[in-house]
Amino acid sequence: MDFDFSAILLALAVVFGVVWGLDRLFLYKKRAARLAAAGDEYRDPVPVDWARSLFPVIFVVLLLRSFVAEPFRIPSGSMMPTLDVGDFILVNKFAYGLRLPAFNNKIVSLGEPKRGDVIVFRFPGYICQDQNGNVVRSGDITCADPHAPVASQNWIKRIIGLPGDSIEVRDSQIVINGKPVVDTEIGPFTGNPNRAEDNELLYNNATLWKEHLGSVNHLIARMPSRGPTPPIPNARVPSVVPPNCYIVMGDDRENSEDSRWWGCMPEQNLVGKAFMIWFSWKGLHTGAVDFHRIGTVIH
CATH class of the missing domain: 2.10.109.10 (Umud Fragment, subunit A)
Structure with a gap:
């Protein structure tokens, strides 16, 4: 309970939010006008449609997992x-x-x-001393490698x-x-x-x-x-x-x-x-x- 699910959720929320937000700010009006002039039914590009659909869900899950x-x-x-x-x-x-x-x-x-x-x-991580005598946290229980990365667990x-x-x-x-x-x-x-x-x-x-x-x-x-x-x-x-x-x-x-x-x-x-x-x-x-x-x- 080695990957950080909260970090993944945060990254997905940021990516989907940025894609959706930038599209609505800079591309949406021109695309809607172009499709309307051509008489075509409006639809978002697939990446934008995915971002628009998934961002609210991921954002709510992120809030619940992070704060509740x-x-x-x-x-x-x-x-x-x-x-x-x-x-x-x-x-x-x-x-x-x-x-x-x-x-x-x-x-x-x-x-x-x-x-x-x-x-x-x-x-x-484990309390160790490095080569300079400084107290550090290491992923190595033996402290043979005081700078071994600590697992994200x-x-x-x-x-x-x-x-x-x-x-x-x-x-x-x-x-x-x-x-x-x-x-x-x-x-x-x-x-x-x-x-x-x-x-x-x-x-x-x-x-x-x-x-x-x-x-x-x-x-x-x-x-x-x-x-x-x-x-x-x-x-x-x-x-x-x-x-x-x-x-x-x-x-x-x-x-x-x-x-x-x-x-x-x-x-x-x-x-x-x-x-x-x-x-x-x-x-x-x-x-x-x-x-x-x-x-x-x-x-």
């Missing part, structure tokens, strides 16, 4: 059990402010992210740490501002062993826990046997969250590449807040449509 809500599909299991592979979700694009499509620059501020929010954001995680928070993470144990995050064990994970995502959790004897993150109560999965995860603080994540940055983690705690690996998530990379599952597809031979998940509000 945008659909995304969950591609990985890093947010299980909250969000499953094949869930189609809606993201509130104005929860934290209005941003220009494609460029993602905030033009109007409408609120701030809260601890526990499930957010979609543009992947910022949308990721989804849960906000754990806010700017100014003091945070410590040891595996699934989280301490925020000196207070441990309270969680309660629910029991073993149960799922369909024929689904690769479920089988990963079953193979590693995953357990489900209810985590109380501020005012948000939500489920997480733990798989201690899968191996340790990077602690916080570490070389990429300081103990105090920097300004305009957020610590984010997946709900499948041992199976999520998140802030523990690549550092804090810059505010400028925010896309929006996930708020509802509108469709869920488990696969043709492993459950098909999961009607129970449709309409679920995301907490």
Whole structure:
């Protein structure tokens, strides 16, 4: 959730709008007069007719996706059990402010992210140092190439740490501002062993826990046997969250590449807040449509 659909929509809207607009300003009257003098029925040239027909549709879709809500599909299991592979979700694009499509620059501020929010954001890349000792974001997790381009991808995680928070993470144990995050064990994970995502959790004897993150109560999965995860603080994540940055983690705690690996998530990379599952597809031979998940509000 590697191409930028908003950028494509913006480009199409600009092209169709320019074609239609320039034609109406400079060519339309002469063409209409010429056809009328010849006694022919008026019709736009094919490119202009396409631009006139498609521009309003694309422009409206662009506005809705940029400023109201945008659909995304969950591609990985890093947010299980909250969000499953094949869930189609809606993201509130104005929860934290209005941003220009494609460029993602905030033009109007409408609120701030809260601890526990499930957010979609543009992947910022891995924190590395270049040859001159400058801190840069790279697409290379090893930092062997600190200037490797960062893939244009949308990721989804849960906000754990806010700017100014003091945070410590040891595996699934989280301490925020000196207070441990309270969680309660629910029991073993149960799922369909024929689904690769479920089988990963079953193979590693995953357990489900209810985590109380501020005012948000939500489920997480733990798989201690899968191996340790990077602690916080570490070389990429300081103990105090920097300004305009957020610590984010997946709900499948041992199976999520998140802030523990690549550092804090810059505010400028925010896309929006996930708020509802509108469709869920488990696969043709492993459950098909999961009607129970449709309409679920995301907490």
